[in-house]
Amino acid sequence: xxxxxxxxxxxxxxxxxxxxxxxxxxxxxxxxxxxxxxxxxxxxxxxxxxxxxxxxxxxxxxxxxxxxxxxxxxxxxxxxxxxxxxxxxxxxxxxxxxxxxxxxxxxxxxxxxxxxxxxxxxxxxxxxxxxxxxxxxxxxxxxxxxxxxxxxxxxxxxxxxxxxxxxxxxxxxxxxxxxxxxxxxxxxxxxxxxxxxxxxxxxxxxxxxxxxxxxxxxxxxxxxxxxxxxxxxxxxxxxxxxxxxxxxxxxxxxxxxxxxxxxxxxxxxxxxxxxxxxxxxxxxxxxxxxxxxxxxxxxxxxxxxxxxxxxxxxxxxxxxxxxxxxx
Amino acid sequence: xxxxxxxxxxxxxxxxxxxxxxxxxxxxxxxxxxxxxxxxxxxxxxxxxxxxxxxxxxxxxxxxxxxxxxxxxxxxxxxxxxxxxxxxxxxxxxxxxxxxxxxxxxxxxxxxxxxxxxxxxxxxxxxxxxxxxxxxxxxxxxxxxxxxxxxxxxxxxxxxxxxxxxxxxxxxxxxxxxxxxxxxxxxxxxxxxxxxxxxxxxxxxxxxxxxxxxxxxxxxxxxxxxxxxxxxxxxxxxxxxxxxxxxxxxxxxxxxxxxxxxxxxxxxxxxxxxxxxxxxxxxxxxxxxxxxxxxxxxxxxxxxxxxxxxxxxxxxxxxxxxxxxxxxxxxxxxxxxxxxxxxxxxxxxxxxxxxxxxxxxxxxxxxxxxxxxxxxxxxxxxxxxxxxxxxxxxxxxxxxxxxxxxxxxxxxxxxxxxxxxxxxxxxxxxxxxxxxxxxxxxx
Numbered sequence: 085x086x087x088x089x090x091x092x093x094x095x096x097x098x099x100x101x102x103x104x105x106x107x108x109x110x111x112x113x114x115x116x117x118x119x120x121x122x123x124x125x126x127x128x129x130x131x132x133x134x135x136x137x138x139x140x141x142x143x144x145x146x147x148x149x150x151x152x153x154x155x156x157x158x159x160x161x162x163x164x165x166x167x168x169x170x171x172x173x174x175x176x177x178x179x180x181x182x183x184x185x186x187x188x189x190x191x192x193x194x195x196x197x198x199x200x201x202x203x204x205x206x207x208x209x210x211x212x213x214x215x216x217x218x219x220x221x222x223x224x225x226x227x228x229x230x231x232x233x234x235x236x237x238x239x240x241x242x243x244x245x246x247x248x249x250x251x252x253x254x255x256x257x258x259x260x261x262x263x264x265x266x267x268x269x270x271x272x273x274x275x276x277x278x279x280x281x282x283x284x285x286x287x288x289x290x291x292x293x294x295x296x297x298x299x300x301x302x303x304x305x306x307x308x309x310x311x312x313x314x315x316x317x318x319x320x321x322x323x324x325x326x327x328x329x330x331x332x333x334x335x336x337x338x339x340x341x342x343x344x345x346x347x348x349x350x351x352x353x354x355x356x357x358x359x360x361x362x363x364x365x366x367x368x369x370x371x372x373x374x375x376x377x378x379x380x381x382x383x384x385x386x387x388x389x390x391x392x393x394x395x396x397x398x399x400x401x402x403x404x405x406x407x408x409x410x411x
Numbered sequence: 412x413x414x415x416x417x418x419x420x421x422x423x424x425x426x427x428x429x430x431x432x433x434x435x436x437x438x439x440x441x442x443x444x445x446x447x448x449x450x451x452x453x454x455x456x457x458x459x460x461x462x463x464x465x466x467x468x469x470x471x472x473x474x475x476x477x478x479x480x481x482x483x484x485x486x487x488x489x490x491x492x493x494x495x496x497x498x499x500x501x502x503x504x505x506x507x508x509x510x511x512x513x514x515x516x517x518x519x520x521x522x523x524x525x526x527x528x529x530x531x532x533x534x535x536x537x538x539x540x541x542x543x544x545x546x547x548x549x550x551x552x553x554x555x556x557x558x559x560x561x562x563x564x565x566x567x568x569x570x571x572x573x574x575x576x577x578x579x580x581x582x583x584x585x586x587x588x589x590x591x592x593x594x595x596x597x598x599x600x601x602x603x604x605x606x607x608x609x610x611x612x613x614x615x616x617x618x619x620x621x622x623x624x625x626x627x628x629x630x631x632x633x634x635x636x637x638x639x640x641x642x643x644x645x646x647x648x649x650x651x652x653x654x655x656x657x658x659x660x661x662x663x664x665x666x667x668x669x670x671x672x673x674x675x676x677x678x679x680x681x682x683x684x685x686x687x688x689x690x691x692x693x694x695x696x697x698x699x700x701x702x703x704x705x706x707x708x709x710x711x712x713x714x715x716x717x718x719x720x721x722x723x724x725x726x727x728x729x730x731x732x733x734x735x736x737x738x739x740x741x742x743x744x745x746x747x748x749x750x751x752x753x754x755x756x757x758x759x760x761x762x763x764x765x766x767x768x769x770x771x772x773x774x775x776x777x778x779x780x781x782x783x784x785x786x787x788x789x790x791x792x793x794x795x796x797x798x799x800x801x802x803x804x805x806x807x808x809x810x811x812x813x814x815x816x817x818x819x820x821x822x823x824x825x826x827x828x829x830x831x832x833x834x835x836x837x838x839x840x841x842x843x844x845x846x847x848x849x850x851x852x853x854x
Contacts, residue, residue, distance in 0.1 A: 153853070155821070156505050157531035171853070241681045242670040264615075264670030266835065352615060353672035354835040370501055371824040372527065373853065 143385065149378035156374035168379030178367075178380065181351075181358040182387075188274065188359075189338040193331055196278055200285035201327070205315055207286070208293045218290070225283040233347030236276050237263070266356035269349055273357045277344060281337070285330055292326025293319065325403040332395055339388045360384045456756050458489045460516040461503065462749070463496040466707035467716075468778040476771055480762050487758050500524075501820075508533040508752065515755035516762060519563040519748045521554030522641075522812055523819025528750075534562045535751040540760040544767055544785070551784055554812050555748050564767045567781035568746030569699025569800050570810065571622055571729070578723045579607050579693040588727035595730045599666045602693050609666040611683035611692035612834075613676030618815060619683060620671075620834045621827040622696055623661065624843065625743050625814045627654035630735040634809045641817050644851040646844050650736060655833065655840020657732070662834055668692050672835050677704045680712050688721055696729070698745065699800045703780045720779070726796040728803045742807035745816055746784065818847070825850030 150169070153162040172178045207218055224232065239245045240262040247259045262272045296319055304314045342361035345351060351358040351366060358366075364384065368377010396404070460477065464470050470493050477489035494503055499518060507514045508528060519525060528534045538545075538561045545552050545561055555563035575588070580598070583605040589595040602609040614620035628637070632650035640646055668674060668686060675682045676697075686692040688705035689712070695701065702720035709718040731739055749766065751759035765771060772783035776791025782801055783791060792798055804810065815823030829846035832838030 155527055157508065157527050157533065159531075238679070238681070241673070242668075244681070261670045261673070264673035266672070266837075269673070349673065350615065352831075354832060354837050367824075370820065371850075372501075372505070372524075372820040376853070 146378040146381045146385075149375050150382050152375040153373075154375035155372045156369075157372075164375075168376045169383065171376065172380050172383060177355050177358060178360070178363055180355060181360050181363040184270065184357065185339050185341065185359050187270075188277065188341060189335050191274055192277075192281075192334045192338050196282055196285055196334065197327065197331065199278075200282055200289050200330070201320070201323070203282075204286050204289035204293060205319070207290060218287075221286050222283040224280050225287075227280075229280070229343035230347055232276075232280055233344050237348055240272065263349055264353055266354045269353055269356045273345060273348060276348060277341070280344065281334070285334070288326055288330045289323065292323045295326075296322045328399055328403055332392070332400065335395065336388060336392060339391065340384070360387070454486055456487045456758050458487065458515045458756070458758055458762060459513060460489055460491040460749075460762070461499060461507075461514060462491070462493055462518050463499050463747070464780070465493045465495055466703070467710065468706075469493075469703065469780045472775065472778055472780065476766060480765055483765075484758065484761070489762065512754060514752055515759045516749050516751055519555060519750035520745070520816050521563065521565070521748060522817045523823065524816065525555060525562055525750070526557050527819060529557045529562055533753055535753050535755060535759070536560045536562060537564075537751060537760050537763070540757075541764060541767075544764060547786055548767075548784055549786075551746070551810075554746070554816070555750070563748045563750035564763055565746040565748035565784045566766055566772065566775060567700075567748075568744065568784045568804070569782040569797075570742040570744035570804050570807065571626070571696060571698050571813075572800065572803060573694050573696050573727050573729065574687060574701045574705075574796070575694040575725050575727065576687060576690060576692075576721075576723050577725045579605075579690065580725075583607055583693070588725070589730045592730050592732045596664060599664055603666075608668045608686070608692040610694045610696070611668045611674065611686040612671050612695070613674050613683035614667075614671045614831055614834050615673045616676045617824075617827040617831050618813075619676045619695075619697065621815060621830040622743070622813075624654055624658050624826075624830045624833075625811070626696070626729045627657040627661075628737075628814065629729075629741050629743055629811055630654070630732045630737040631657065632737055634738050634741060634811070637811055644818070644822060644847075644854070646847050646851075651844050651847075652840045655843050658830070659833060659840060667834075672831070677708070680708060682708070684708060685712070687724075690721075690723075699782050699797065700780070702794060702796055706779075720794075724796055726799045738809050740807050741809040741811060742803060743813065744804065744810050745813040747781070821854055822847055822850045 149160070151163055151165060152160050153164045153167070154160055203221065207214060207221070211217070242259070242261055242264070246262065250259060260268045263269050300318050300322075301314050304318055309317070340361055341359045342365070345357055345359050345362050346365070349357040351362040360380065361384065364377050364380040368374055368380060460473075462469075462473055464473055473491055473493070477491040481487055481489055500520065504514070504517055507517075508531070525534065541561055541564055544564060548564070551565060551568050552561065555561060555565060573588075579602065580588075583598075583601040585598050585601050589598050599609040612620055612623075628651060631653040632640075632648060636648050636650060640648075640651075668683070668691075671683075674686075677684050679685055680689050680691075683692070683695050684697065684701060684704045685708045687695045688708050697704075702724060705724070706718060706720040709721070710716060728742070749763055751763060767785050769785050769787045772785040772788035773791035775781065776783045776788055776797075777793060779792075779794045779797065782797055782804070783789070789801060792801060811817070815827055817823075818826065825846040826843060829838055829843035833840070833843060
């Protein structure tokens with residue numbers, strides 16, 4: 085912990101602006117200063133323009149649209165105040181979608197987290213073929229969502245490859261309708277998401293484990309600590325910052341989950357796998373109610389923002405200390 | 412000169428390029444200039460044409476038509492591109508129309524959607540340019556008209572019915588095709604007894620399941636009630652709920668493929684069309700485009716570019732319900748057409764007139780992709796099934812446009828959702844109508 089923050093802190097200081105040499109005459113100094121400013125603008129401008137055009141402006145536009153009844157084609161002239169928000173927040177399908185998002189957040193933290201830590205701890209030990217296993221574990225994450233989603237879609241229909249495989253290993257009875265049964269589809273989706281994103285969590289944890297000094301484990305071993313005790317009292321606490329950052333990424337990803345659901349189930353059957361993002365696309369874009377869809381987008385944005393800020397304020401605070409230079 | 416200067420100039424040039432590129436991406440403010448459509452370099456006129464024929468034979472056919480038009484009209488270039496249907500209809504076209512350029516001729520499904528586009532000022536009134544063609548085609552143009560003016564022309568129009576596997580029907584001992592709903596129930600039982608999945612339905616896509624309800628509505632409601640509903644969005648007549656009750660009864664007979672709630676309509680062998688094409692299910696209620704879709708799926712699945720729609724395919728109209736209040740000779744259908752954008756050059760209507768000419772329409776019939784609209788081109792249809800669809804179309808006194816197209820995406824989407832819920836056992840006949848009323852209230 086302390087090692088990380090110190091090194092980040094000193095790096096930030098080293099990268100800070102170098103004070104101008106007092107020996108330069110005043111005119112030259114100001115010319116150098118304006119030249120420096122120009123240079124900063126030149127380097128920042130492209131990114132800034134892209135950011136403003138493709139992030140800030142759309143966010144602001146969505147906020148404006150959300151107060152109108154607008155089909156996306158005609159003039160923006162039917163102001164309806166907060167009606168779109170009231171409609172979304174009283175629609176059982178949207179509330180169901182929101183519940184699904186939060187369920188995925190909680191399940192990811194409870195299931196993917198411990199699983200990733202466990203596998204990372206195993207992969208961090210000397211093991212034959214470790215590099216190969218690490219690669220295999222990471223492969224699903226590298227695949228694009230659309231490719232992985234389509235692959236599962238092709239594997240999961242009734243009587244499809246998965247069912248055939250299950251029959252061949254002895255399950256001869258009726259199989260669940262993996263994607264077509266509203267009671268099963270959500271769990272199928274969660275299993276696919278776990279398969280897809282577990283590799284990323286494992287790689288993060290493995291990277292975090294590299295930062296845990298070996299000397300501490302060695303000292304503990306000399307003191308007679310078992311492998312399990314070493315992991316519990318030394319490795320895990322030192323892995324804290326990594327776990328907290330992973331949890332943050334996982335939460336935001338779960339709240340904004342779209343592509344995998346869209347490809348795999350489209351939010352169905354009977355809205356069982358709907359997330360806020362799929363709801364937004366289907367009810368906003370699909371039904372030509374851009375104003376309503378924008379209101380849903382704003383709700384999704386606010387929910388994610390509030391959670392992100394709260395998390396940063398209360399959980400990531402310790403990890404951020406020293407990492408941000410305040411001038 | 413210091414050595415860093417060239418790098419700095421490179422940075423300035425780079426940011427200049429970025430700004431330039433962004434400016435090029437931003438929509439043209441004046442629709443009259445037409446983005447990249449209509450105003451090509453020099454004297455060349457560029458027509459940008461978007462359609463949904465992503466599979467053969469339609470893909471190559473439209474490319475040929477574009478090339479022929481270019482040849483006959485020197486100085487005109489036609490950029491023709493195919494996009495996946497739902498993407499094209501729901502995302503690409505509305506977004507492009509809003510930019511006021513970059514698109515000239517585009518796929519038009521007509522009715523509710525056309526009305527919204529016309530009211531927003533994005534569609535060209537082509538009444539004068541195509542008056543001759545409209546006279547020729549007759550009433551079938553109605554979905555592409557709004558407030559007495561013409562805003563597009565159809566090139567394909569047909570009705571929905573059951574596509575079935577004649578071999579599986581024979582295997583189940585079914586003679587002839589079901590003429591009444593009771594006979595359809597008998598056929599379903601016979602197929603089940605023979606261990607065959609009676610009907611495949613792509614309820615995962617919504618609309619294929621909804622077509623069942625549309626058909627029952629047609630059997631329960633008179634054409635007058637349907638026409639009134641289309642204009643005023645009133646669904647108070649009890650016939651709408653009666654249709655739901657008929658559908659509920661039909662679903663209860665469990666005729667559908669396992670996992671139909673997640674089945675798509677047209678993608679791959681697992682889709683409803685794929686299941687019928689590969690002999691995994693015996694029937695599918697679908698529009699006249701189905702043989703083309705099945706041919707495309709078989710091409711993908713077998714890798715054989717020349718794969719054709721299955722030979723065992725047959726067609727019959729949705730069975731009658733004796734004593735029902737609706738018009739017994741009414742049919743459910745719809746078509747595909749093209750519209751010109753408000754800012755398109757005059758050549759756009761020329762191309763549209765060429766597409767709907769007897770010559771091109773006859774060839775359209777010959778390739779078996781659909782049913783041509785322009786009178787005189789029927790001779791091109793050689794596909795036996797399409798001929799049957801055409802016969803059904805000609806025999807019907809009233810053709811109701813697909814209800815979701817007729818009511819537009821907002822009410823149509825809510826209606827389809829209510830119907831799929833009924834398929835999944837979570838809805839009711841009343842809930843479908845409530846969904847429609849609630850959606851209409853948000854218009």
